[in-house]
Amino acid sequence: xxxxxxxxxxxxxxxxxxxxxxxxxxxxxxxxxxxxxxxxxxxxxxxxxxxxxxxxxxxxxxxxxxxxxxxxxxxxxxxxxxxxxxxxxxxxxxxxxxxxxxxxxxxxxxxxxxxxxxxxxxxxxxxxxxxxxxxxxxxxxxxxxxxxxxxxxxxxxxxxxxxxxxxxxxxxxxxxxxxxxxxxxxxxxxxxxxxxxxxxxxxxxxxxxxxxxxxxxxxxxxxxxxxxxxxxxxxxxxxxxxxxxxxxxxxxxxxxxxxxxxxxxxxxxxxxxxxxxxxxxxxxxxxxxxxxxxxxxxxxxxxxxxxxxxxxxxxxxxxxxxxxxxxxxxxxxxxxxxxxxxxxxxxxxxxxxxxxxxxxxxxxxxxxxxxxxxxxxxxxxxxxxxxxxxxxxxxxxxxxxxxxxxxxxxxxxxxxxxxxxxxxxxxxxxxxxxxxxxxxxxxxxxxxxxxxxxxxxxxxxxxxxxxxxxxxxxxxxxxxxxxxxxxxxxxxx
Ligand SMILES: C[S@@+](CC[C@H](N)C(=O)[O-])C[C@H]1O[C@@H](n2cnc3c(N)ncnc32)[C@H](O)[C@@H]1O
Numbered sequence: 001x002x003x004x005x006x007x008x009x010x011x012x013x014x015x016x017x018x019x020x021x022x023x024x025x026x027x028x029x030x031x032x033x034x035x036x037x038x039x040x041x042x043x044x045x046x047x048x049x050x051x052x053x054x055x056x057x058x059x060x061x062x063x064x065x066x067x068x069x070x071x072x073x074x075x076x077x078x079x080x081x082x083x084x085x086x087x088x089x090x091x092x093x094x095x096x097x098x099x100x101x102x103x104x105x106x107x108x109x110x111x112x113x114x115x116x117x118x119x120x121x122x123x124x125x126x127x128x129x130x131x132x133x134x135x136x137x138x139x140x141x142x143x144x145x146x147x148x149x150x151x152x153x154x155x156x157x158x159x160x161x162x163x164x165x166x167x168x169x170x171x172x173x174x175x176x177x178x179x180x181x182x183x184x185x186x187x188x189x190x191x192x193x194x195x196x197x198x199x200x201x202x203x204x205x206x207x208x209x210x211x212x213x214x215x216x217x218x219x220x221x222x223x224x225x226x227x228x229x230x231x232x233x234x235x236x237x238x239x240x241x242x243x244x245x246x247x248x249x250x251x252x253x254x255x256x257x258x259x260x261x262x263x264x265x266x267x268x269x270x271x272x273x274x275x276x277x278x279x280x281x282x283x284x285x286x287x288x289x290x291x292x293x294x295x296x297x298x299x300x301x302x303x304x305x306x307x308x309x310x311x312x313x314x315x316x317x318x319x320x321x322x323x324x325x326x327x328x329x330x331x332x333x334x335x336x337x338x339x340x341x342x343x344x345x346x347x348x349x350x351x352x353x354x355x356x357x358x359x360x361x362x363x364x365x366x367x368x369x370x371x372x373x374x375x376x377x378x379x380x381x382x383x384x385x386x387x388x389x390x391x392x393x394x395x396x397x398x399x400x401x402x403x404x405x406x407x408x409x410x411x412x413x414x415x416x417x418x419x420x421x422x423x424x425x426x427x428x429x430x431x432x433x434x435x436x437x438x439x440x441x442x443x444x445x446x447x448x449x450x451x452x453x454x455x456x457x458x459x460x461x462x463x464x465x466x467x468x469x470x471x472x473x474x475x476x477x478x479x480x481x482x483x484x485x486x487x488x489x490x491x492x493x
Contacts, residue, residue, distance in 0.1 A: 033078030034190065080160065082191050086114030086271045093199060095271060096191040097158040099244075112269035117152055125150045126287060128253055132278045133313070135207055137255045137286050144281040146369070147403040150262060154204045156273040157191060158229070159222055167174065178214045185216030192218055202249040209309040224308070225252035227289070229266035229273070237268050239392035244400040251275055257288035258301055258316040259367035263407040265290070276407035280367040294368060295332035297325040316366060319443040327362040331373055333464045334359045336380040339444075340467020342433040343451035344459045349388060349434060355465055356380045375401065380465075382417070387434040391420035452481045 071173045083097050083104055097104075107113065125144055131137030144150060165180040192200060203221065210220035226245025251264055251273050261281050264273045281287070292304035298321040305312055317325045334355075341352040363374050382397035398417035406412045416424035425431055429443035439445050451459050454469045461467045477485075 011414055021367050029082070031078045033081045055416075080163065080187075082187075082194070085158075086193065090116065092117055093154045093156075093157045093196075095158055096194050098163075098187055098191050099158070100160045100240075103160070103240050106237050107268060109272070110237050110268040112370075114271060115152060115269040116271050117272055120152075126250065128250070131255055131286055134255045136253055137288075138250065138253050140281050140283055140285050140287060142283050144277040146277055147406050148277045148286065150249055150275045150277055152267075152270070152272050152274050153248050153250055154270070155246045155251075156195065156199055157222070158241075159188070159191070159226065159245045159247075161243050161245055162419065163187065165484060181214045181216065181219055184219045188216070188218035188222060199249075200217050203247065206247070206252055223246055227251070227264065235268075241268075242264070246273065248273060251289075254287055254289040256291040256305065256310050256312060258290070258294040258298075258312055258314045260288040260290045260294070260370055261285065261367070262287050262289055265368035265407050278374075278407060279364075279367065290370065295328045295371065297321075297328070324366060328368070329462075331359055331362050331366070331368065331371065334373060336377070336465035336468030337461065338380055338383045338387060338430060339385070339433065339447040340407045340469065341461055342430065343447050343467070344461050344467065345456070345457075347461060352384045352465065353381055356384070369404075370407065372408040375404040375411070378404050379411050379414075382411075382414075383430055385436075386417075386425065386428050387430045387432065389432040389435050391422075391425055394425070395420040395422075449481060449485055453477045453485065 004376050079101050079427055081097075081099050081101060081104060083099065085095050085104070085107065086095050099107075121182075125141055126138045127141050127150075128136055129139050140150070163184065164175075165183050167176045167179055171179060192203060195203060203218075206225050208215075208217065208220040210225045215223055225247045229244055229246045246266070251287075254262065254275075259468065261277060261279055262275050263278050264275050266273050269445045275287075291308050291310065292301060294301060294316075296304070298317050301312065301317070311375060316328075336352060336356060338352065341347055359373065359377045363369060363371065363377070368374070378400050382394050382401055385391075385394035385397060395418055398414050401411050401414045402418070405414065415422070416422055417428075427441075429441050431438050431441055431443075431444065431449060432440070433444040436444075439448060450469050454471055455475065457466075458472070458475075459471045460470065
């Protein structure tokens with residue numbers, strides 16, 4: 001789920017303590033290493049020698065009531081780093097990053113990094129313009145097809161969240177919050193001062209809805225505009241970067257909708273956000289993004305939107321929200337298990353397909369095609385047809401997965417299933433699992449054995465599609481089945 005950065009956390013909704021994640025019980029302050037803008041040391045995290053400056057941001061700690069300014073002599077290495085990425089010496093824009101120690105190395109090891117950005121289109125598919133009641137917003141300049149990349153944008157700034165802040169024990173919650181905001185503003189000054197003048201002007205031109213809660217002008221902009229770069233595919237870099245805030249010149253102008261028509265995905269090779277159209281978009285339509293989880297009910301969404309000063313007036317929030325909430329809840333709780341349905345003889349051959357089609361209908365009705373379930377339910381229909389050995393229908397659904405997995409979780413090698421005569425079908429782990437008595441595929445055979453071992457009452461599928469294999473207490477596994485299982489284990493299957 002793409003969501004606004006660290007600011008949607010429970011803490012973020014309480015202005016007094018927002019953005020503060022304490023380091024540990026000892027409340028160690030951070031030590032910040034600053035790389036020379038434009039320099040490209042490859043091992044900066046391993047040594048301080050490449051740092052222009054190495055400062056210990058030691059403020060008042062619990063253990064010391066006096067204010068210490070720290071210096072360059074701390075024996076420990078940096079905990080955080082301010083760096084400029086990517087290291088391309090061309091005219092491409094770059095990003096000022098405040099990262100946790102170690103994160104940069106993971107970024108550097110991304111396959112293909114640093115890849116140049118694709119050339120910009122002759123005329124952009126979006127424009128900035130006023131959006132009544134919402135300030136500025138982005139609008140399409142032409143018809144855009146589902147799955148198209150609307151824009152490809154290198155961020156202005158990336159900031160790690162959860163930066164530890166040290167406080168004296170005597171501070172009240174409010175004092176701690178203000179102290180933390182002051183520290184964070186200082187870190188941001190360090191990063192923003194390194195931006196080229198046009199990039200700094202773009203950053204300072206962004207909206208700030210945190211003017212009255214103690215945030216400085218820079219942190220106010222990060223809090224208003226930051227989104228998480230987390231994507232669905234859980235690579236090491238995705239995991240490392242999930243807890244970061246990304247601020248961009250254009251993507252940060254997207255206003256919120258509970259039925260958004262775009263979904264960003266961060267591409268670490270180009271170090272840039274790709275903004276996808278998640279359904280067909282008409283010329284002149286406003287482009288929108290989800291700021292908070294939109295599958296929760298209207299009341300919860302309204303609460304979660306408060307830190308962004310957004311009172312949502314979208315269709316889902318205003319027209320028959322109770323019906324909308326029901327559909328959204330069904331989408332959120334759908335957990336289809338294809339293999340369990342395939343071996344569950346109590347269900348019909350089309351049970352899972354019908355369930356998935358209903359969820360897809362709800363998704364399209366609610367206009368929430370950006371959620372991962374849109375692709376998951378589509379892939380479930382494709383997989384169900386594979387279980388039935390129906391190549392023609394499976395290949396039709398593979399074509400839909402091809403588009404829908406672009407912004408959601410990837411279905412590996414789905415292109416191999418576009419041709420109904422492809423040899424990839426017989427190699428698929430679920431191939432004919434529903435129709436063959438003895439599936440040739442090892443994984444399929446394993447599910448059959450599980451069903452056999454549990455007995456007819458032990459295979460169950462809940463109404464939300466979730467499948468379970470259960471054993472009754474004291475239930476014996478038939479010796480023949482046990483033999484087969486042991487043989488499979490022996491063969492390393
Ligand atoms: C990230 S900015 C979006 C761009 C912003 N509208 C601008 O003028 O730059 C977030 C701010 O936009 C406004 N906003 C976003 N979505 C909105 C919505 N659905 N309704 C009203 N205001 C919205 C709120 O002021 C929010 O704090």
